[in-house]
Amino acid sequence: MHPDVEVITRDRSGEYARGAREGAPQAQQVADRWHLLQNLEQVVERILTGSYQRLRNLPTSGRNLSVKQSTERLIYLLRDYSQNELATRYNSRERQLACYHKVQHLYQAGWFIRQISREVNLNRTTVRRYVFAESFPERIQRPTGRSMLTPYLSYLEQRYQEGCHNAQQLWREICQQGYSGSDSQPTKWLSRRLTEDAPLAENQVVTDYSLSNQ
CATH class of the missing domain: 1.10.10 (Arc Repressor Mutant, subunit A)
Known part of the structure; x- marks a missing residue:
């Protein structure tokens, strides 16, 4: 126990949250800035990856875009996603990330893949992918195909x-x-x-x- 700890910064993994509660239950848990920025970067990257075809079709010119113009383009691309859609994408990733950490923890604790599969309610292929991944495998949204236009x-x-x-x-x-x-x-x-x-x-x-x- 660590009774003197007042604040614990961590990512959104359930395993880290549980460890913090057990080690310093009186401490306030907050998401650290690094993970918040990392999560934002990954969400924006996936959205832009999904908008690949539209990005290709944006007109080019002989001049370089200013920061303001580039920002306007980014805002325009993100307009297709409501706040609820962005929140859903973010929360879905956080659940998958927590599951990934749990799979890693159980495997390191000596569990077999079939046991982990039943525990976390995932098929063995996904569990095996989580076990042997060097880092959390991000889900990439595939670019859309050509339209009639x-x-x-x-x-x-x-x-x-x-x-x-x-x-x-x-x-x-x-x-x-x-x-x-x-x-x-x-x-x-x-x-x-x-x-x-x-x-x-x-x-x-x-x-x-x-x-x-x-």
Whole structure:
């Protein structure tokens, strides 16, 4: 027991939480800054990985994007995810991480894989992967495939830069080039492009925080 300890910083693993309660039950447990930043980085990385196709389709130009412009693009990509969706993704990862730590702990304590499988209610393949992984295996969201609109994106961008911001007109033009889909996809594309170029609202300002200073 450690009665003099007032605060314990840790990650969100259940095993560490239990150890802290047993060793210093009077101490306040808090998530340390390093793990909070790491969790944020991993969530953003998975979201951007899932947005790979859209990132590829973003227009390029001869000039470099400023920090503000890059931030606007990132905000735009994250708009597709509500706070509840982000929280669900984060909580799901935390449950998987806690399970990973438990599997590691039980294996090191001498449990067999089949016993661990029953204890944590996971199939043996997943348990075996957790046991022999050097670190927690992140689940990567696979990039989405091409859509019907993909072959016409460069033309749409050209017309957009020329000042054509009429979804119906753009749809008619790409239909003449062979597009056979409805007007919903070009309408959504135009809406996203207009959103990208819109001024950043005050409540969307993101503070530039450099992890290199940590």
